Amino acid sequence: MATNNFKPFSIGAGANVISQADYEALASLVTGFQSGKASSAQINKALRQGTVMASILAQYISDLSGADVLDNGIPATILTNFKTAVQSAAKAAAIPVMTGVVGQARNLSMSVTAASATAMVTADEIIVGTALGGSQYRIGNFSKTINLATTGAGGMDTGTVPATGFVAIYAIYNPTTGASALLAVNATSAVAPEVYGGANMPSGYSSSALISVWGISSSKFIPGFQTGRSIKTQQITILTTSSPVTTPTVLSITPGAPLNSRKISIALNVTQTNSGTACGLVLQADTSGIGAQGQLSSTSSGTSSSGMIMELPVIVSGQVYYLMNNSNPGNFSAKTVGYEI
Numbered sequence: 001m002a003t004n005n006f007k008p009f010s011i012g013a014g015a016n017v018i019s020q021a022d023y024e025a026l027a028s029l030v031t032g033f034q035s036g037k038a039s040s041a042q043i044n045k046a047l048r049q050g051t052v053m054a055s056i057l058a059q060y061i062s063d064l065s066g067a068d069v070l071d072n073g074i075p076a077t078i079l080t081n082f083k084t085a086v087q088s089a090a091k092a093a094a095i096p097v098m099t100g101v102v103g104q105a106r107n108l109s110m111s112v113t114a115a116s117a118t119a120m121v122t123a124d125e126i127i128v129g130t131a132l133g134g135s136q137y138r139i140g141n142f143s144k145t146i147n148l149a150t151t152g153a154g155g156m157d158t159g160t161v162p163a164t165g166f167v168a169i170y171a172i173y174n175p176t177t178g179a180s181a182l183l184a185v186n187a188t189s190a191v192a193p194e195v196y197g198g199a200n201m202p203s204g205y206s207s208s209a210l211i212s213v214w215g216i217s218s219s220k221f222i223p224g225f226q227t228g229r230s231i232k233t234q235q236i237t238i239l240t241t242s243s244p245v246t247t248p249t250v251l252s253i254t255p256g257a258p259l260n261s262r263k264i265s266i267a268l269n270v271t272q273t274n275s276g277t278a279c280g281l282v283l284q285a286d287t288s289g290i291g292a293q294g295q296l297s298s299t300s301s302g303t304s305s306s307g308m309i310m311e312l313p314v315i316v317s318g319q320v321y322y323l324m325n326n327s328n329p330g331n332f333s334a335k336t337v338g339y340e341i
Helices: 020-025 040-065 075-093
Strands: 109-112 118-129 136-147 164-173 180-186 207-217 224-227 230-241 249-252 263-272 279-284 293-297 304-313 319-324 330-340
Touching (some): 109 207, 136 180, 230 249, 279 304, 319 330
Antiparallel strands (some): 118 207, 164 207, 230 330, 263 304
């Protein structure tokens, strides 16, 4: 423990000091002690007033800076340690931000160029919180690595990474120390909340924000690139069929996009297999046709194939709908190429 040389004077029980009322009425309080003999009780009271506050301030410096506060005639050192203590207190207090949205980030980026158990997330700034509507904190110059092979801060919150599925990635923050890290959570079968809601938050960390939900294959991150809350991936098949349906049919997007997806990017491909017979594939957000987009393939001789990239809102978590323009035969496929959380 750091040393504090500054001690309070006359603080014992029955100390020889005048009362507070007499002290406040003392003429010398304004003019100072003049020539003549001052009462020891008056002097002791004046010394206690100054030394108690000096001792408290010195202890504050010692506690927050971790440095000795010595009565050695070197005030510059005490001043330096005082500045350190104030900076430490401000960082520990992490004054709550009154505006902003938990999970909001500036220039957030994550890149996985090849399947890997590790990845780095960077951002100029991220807003985390204790809860939605709770205290918020800003983390600046964020640059942290996540390792799916470990647990705790910088790894999985508990257990092992799923072999196949998705993990939610949280930025987590310790307001006392100012430490920040990443934390991964299995998000294969449930929507991950915007603030970590599990029972395995690393000790000392009390604030968090969901910043990504990433695909997993063979217990590793799949290749992809994220900017903001938009993640782009390689093509992942969610539909391949040669049996046309003409009424809206549920299509699960979870092979390629997590349950947290609010929007998906899909590559459609339609191949006409009967010469002169058109066929087409339509994807939409619900049974009523919201966001409906499609691709038609048709030629008067031989066969043809055509494709398109489309974006579709996700109204019901984990699913959209598909149907064909008609019952004509063909080969139909849909592959996710990205999503937004």
